[in-house]
Amino acid sequence: MDKAAVEILAKRAGLAKALAEFPDDVAAAARQAADVAAKIRPPADGPRAEPWPPMRAGEGL
Amino acid sequence: MNVEVSTAGALSGNELHWLSVAEAAHAISAKELSPVELTRALLERIERLDPRLNAFIRLDADQALATAHAAETEIMAGRRRGLLHGVPVGIKDIIDVAGLPTTCHSKILRDNVAASDAVCVTKLRGAGAIVLGKLSTHEFAIGGPSLDLPWPPARNPWNPDHHPGGSSSGSGSGVAAGLFPMALGTDTGGSVRNPASCCGIVGLKPTYGLVSRRGVFPLSFTLDHVGPMTRTVADNAMMLECLAGHDPLDPGSVAAPPGRYEAALERGVRGLRVGFVRHFHEIDMPADPEVTAALQHVALSLQMAGAELADIVLPSLGEFGAVNRVILQSEAWSIHAPWLRERPGDYGHFARRRLLAGAFMSSGDYVLAQRRRREMIAAVEAVFREVDVLLCASSMDPACRIDHVEDVERTYPRQARTPFNVTGHPALAMMSGLSKAGLPLSVQFVGRYFDEATLFQVARAWEQASGTDRKHPSIG
Numbered sequence: 001m002d003k004a005a006v007e008i009l010a011k012r013a014g015l016a017k018a019l020a021e022f023p024d025d026v027a028a029a030a031r032q033a034a035d036v037a038a039k040i041r042p043p044a045d046g047p048r049a050e051p052w053p054p055m056r057a058g059e060g061l
Numbered sequence: 062m063n064v065e066v067s068t069a070g071a072l073s074g075n076e077l078h079w080l081s082v083a084e085a086a087h088a089i090s091a092k093e094l095s096p097v098e099l100t101r102a103l104l105e106r107i108e109r110l111d112p113r114l115n116a117f118i119r120l121d122a123d124q125a126l127a128t129a130h131a132a133e134t135e136i137m138a139g140r141r142r143g144l145l146h147g148v149p150v151g152i153k154d155i156i157d158v159a160g161l162p163t164t165c166h167s168k169i170l171r172d173n174v175a176a177s178d179a180v181c182v183t184k185l186r187g188a189g190a191i192v193l194g195k196l197s198t199h200e201f202a203i204g205g206p207s208l209d210l211p212w213p214p215a216r217n218p219w220n221p222d223h224h225p226g227g228s229s230s231g232s233g234s235g236v237a238a239g240l241f242p243m244a245l246g247t248d249t250g251g252s253v254r255n256p257a258s259c260c261g262i263v264g265l266k267p268t269y270g271l272v273s274r275r276g277v278f279p280l281s282f283t284l285d286h287v288g289p290m291t292r293t294v295a296d297n298a299m300m301l302e303c304l305a306g307h308d309p310l311d312p313g314s315v316a317a318p319p320g321r322y323e324a325a326l327e328r329g330v331r332g333l334r335v336g337f338v339r340h341f342h343e344i345d346m347p348a349d350p351e352v353t354a355a356l357q358h359v360a361l362s363l364q365m366a367g368a369e370l371a372d373i374v375l376p377s378l379g380e381f382g383a384v385n386r387v388i389l390q391s392e393a394w395s396i397h398a399p400w401l402r403e404r405p406g407d408y409g410h411f412a413r414r415r416l417l418a419g420a421f422m423s424s425g426d427y428v429l430a431q432r433r434r435r436e437m438i439a440a441v442e443a444v445f446r447e448v449d450v451l452l453c454a455s456s457m458d459p460a461c462r463i464d465h466v467e468d469v470e471r472t473y474p475r476q477a478r479t480p481f482n483v484t485g486h487p488a489l490a491m492m493s494g495l496s497k498a499g500l501p502l503s504v505q506f507v508g509r510y511f512d513e514a515t516l517f518q519v520a521r522a523w524e525q526a527s528g529t530d531r532k533h534p535s536i537g
Contacts, residue, residue, distance in 0.1 A: 001421075013420040014398065018405035022413060025405075029417035033390070036418075037426040039383035040433055051431035052438060053283075 006030045077102040078239035079533060082148050082296035085242060089136060089147040096136070096147030100129040100191060103149055107193075107240050110537055113221050115213045116235035118154045119161060120194040125149065128191045144299050146189025151236075151244040153229050154195040155202050156287070157276040158182055165278050166198045168211050168407045169400055179276025180308050181245055181287045188303040193241055196231030202252055202280045203228065203393060204412030205473065206463050216463060217259060218534040219500050223460040224469060226259030228252040232290045233260040238536055243300055244290045249280045250385050251455075251478025253288040254490035254505065258476075259460040261492040261501030261532065263297045263520065264290045266478075268511050269485030270315035272301075273308035281392040282313070284385065284482045293530040294491070294521040298322035301513060317511045325514035330522045331367030333515070335360070336448035338373050341477040345378035348457040348475075355493035355502040356454055362526045363452070363519065373444050373451060376437050378477055384437065385479035387422055387430035394419025438484045450519050451507035453477050455490040459500040481507055489516045492529040 001009075010019045010026050019026050043049030077099055080088070088094035104122050111117055132147040152158055155165045157175035164170050178186065186192065197215040199205055206214035206224055215230035217223040218238035225234040229246030233256025236244050246253040248266040257264025265288045272287045279285055289300035302323065307316040337360050342348035348356075364370045375381075394401075397416045405413060444451070457475035461468035481488040486507050493504035504523070508516040524530050 006421075009421055014402040015405075015417070015420055017403070018401060018413075018417065022405055025410070025414045026417055028414050030421045032414070033418040033421035033426075036383045036386045036390075037422060037429075039379055040387065040426075040429055041380060042429075043432045043436055045436070049432045050435060051428055052435035 001030050001034050003027070078106050080242060081293045081530070082145065082242045082291060082299055083293070085148045086145060086299075090141060092136065096129040096132040096191065097126065099147065100125055100149055103193065103241055110238055110240065113216065114218055114234050114238055114240070115215045116151070116196055116231040116238070116240055118164060118166060118195045118197055118212050118231070121161060121192065125191050125193045132189060132191065141189070143188030144303055145185060148190055148243065149193045149241045150185055150190040151193050151196045151232060151241045152182060153198050153232050153244065153246050155198055155247060155278040156182060156245055158192055158195060161195055163278060164195070165201045166210055166212060167200045167409070167412070169404060171211060175276070177276065180273035180311070181304055182276065184303050184306070185245070196235060196244060198230060199228035200409050200412035201278070201397070201416070202247055202249060203415050204409050205469055206230065207409035207411050209409045214463065217460050218536045219261065222462055222464070223500060224259060224463040226256035226456075226460060229256050229290065233257055233262060233264070236260070236262045236290050236292055237534060239533065242292060243296060246288055246290045247277060248286045248288050248482065249284045250389055250482055251476055253286070253290060254455055254478045254488060255476065257290060257490045258456040258503030259501065261529070262290060262292050263294055263489065263491045264288060265297050265301065265489045265513065265516070266481065266487065267301060267305065267513055268317070268487045270313045271317055271511065271513070272304045273306070273311045273314055275308055275311045279396055281389040283392065284389055286482070294517055294524050295323065295326055297489070298326060298517045320511070320514055322514050322517050325518040326521045328518045329366060330363050330519055333368045333450065333519065334448040335363055335368045335370050335519065336373035336444060336451045337370055338375055338451055338453035338477070340374060341378050342454035342457060346457050346475050346477070348454055349459065351459070351496045352454060352457055352502050356452070356504055359493050359504045359523055360452055362523060366522055366526065371448060373448065375444065375480065376440055378480070380433070381437065381480040381483055382474060384430045384433050385483050387426050388434070388483070390415065390419035391422045391427040394422070434483050437480070441480070441484045441486060445509045450515050453505050453507065455503040455505040459496045459498065459502060477505060486510060487513045487516055489520050491520055491524070492532065494527070495532070
């Protein structure tokens with residue numbers, strides 16, 4: 001992710017102060033997020049694979 | 062260097078600090094040991110050793126002694142509260158204890174005084190435990206061993222120049238050093254089992270939903286667990302007996318049948334089917350040779366005791382780790398975003414970097430991780446149709462030096478604990494041996510949902526064969 005993209009995303013997330021005071025930390029966090037997300041494979045079951053936990057009406061409250 | 066201790070003479074000598082929970086509770090119940098005498102002995106040891114170990118953020122000595130006196134009066138009058146009556150416990154400082162600050166080891170919550178006990182603390186008090194105080198953690202259970210926080214990081218009693226693991230670092234350090242025989246930790250990506258591994262004690266991440274998280278500061282809603290940390294397997298089972306149970310006000314809590322954990326301890330492993338997940342430490346993240354040799358030794362020992370061993374293949378550690386991180390950092394961001402926007406300078410360096418990452422995860426990343434999570438759960442569940450318990454690595458390396466930032470960063474992700482936060486299966490880490498440098502090595506056992514009893518069964522068999530419950534650091 002290039003510097004301009006990091007700045008746009010950081011400002012959109014409300015991190016203007018962090019960007020001004022800790023630019024290296026913000027850049028490292030953006031790099032880390034991109035690296036880790038790229039390691040997840042698509043689900044083996046394709047488009048039908050549902051997330052966990054499933055929605056269950058009437059339960060949980 | 063380590064010492065092997067027999068507790069047979071501990072009651073008459075000056076080694077009350079090495080009494081197990083079970084031994085102390087039994088002696089107190091039999092009126093052979095006063096809770097006041099035990100608490101005083103531990104407070105004296107804390108005063109002597111904690112300046113080197115930093116296990117405590119806040120010691121509540123006066124209240125602990127007052128509770129010990131009350132326990133003594135009750136026991137002498139024949140009123141026993143429960144399994145842990147008169148036995149001291151330490152509490153990780155992201156868990157609420159009424160009247161004490163829950164700081165999360167952070168400037169952000171320095172003055173955050175808890176109005177009431179967390180459910181897990183209520184349960185331990187109900188069983189008669191004496192709360193000694195609040196213990197060091199990595200900041201918000203996600204930072205590292207930071208030197209830029211209001212309190213110093215805990216250190217490893219086997220060698221105070223080394224990292225005790227985290228994030229429940231004070232819990233691991235204090236239990237291993239004999240400052241208290243039991244502690245509460247929390248585990249979102251391995252934070253009970255990491256310090257258990259680094260400090261050579263027993264740490265359990267129970268099944269997701271077995272122990273209430275109400276009153277615990279959240280890190281990641283769908284990955285957080287509360288777990289017991291002790292020096293023996295039997296003590297861990299005792300603590301879990303007291304902690305387990307449905308809490309209708311914790312959305313993740315499950316009404317599971319009672320575990321009867323202690324009854325499983327001495328069953329042995331004859332006929333038990335043990336799945337050995339070798340690829341975690343041989344292929345996915347090649348472990349330190351001493352770690353590998355110790356794991357092989359554990360496997361052979363269980364086989365010699367009658368267990369049936371089979372090699373098992375699961376999804377790779379790299380992908381388990383990525384799924385854990387995306388979920389954890391996305392959920393943590395939703396908690397910390399307001400403070401990260403307004404007070405980024407009040408976080409330490411490690412926590413700030415790790416928590417900021419959540420701002421750059423997309424909704425697509427999070428949902429993809431949750432979809433893969435479902436498949437990973439199915440993969441582990443399929444394996445448990447073939448075997449009764451899994452054996453695998455916990456940490457791939459012995460604890461590194463605490464002041465070596467690069468080594469801390471390098472070794473931290475080299476572990477096989479996050480898979481079972483992703484899937485929610487119960488997992489227990491304990492000592493597998495000692496390295497040539499005298500630092501603990503570790504092994505992990507993983508069980509079916511709500512089958513902590515089998516974990517204790519196999520862990521106890523290994524403990525009996527190896528004597529790990531009698532190995533303590535020679536810190537003083």
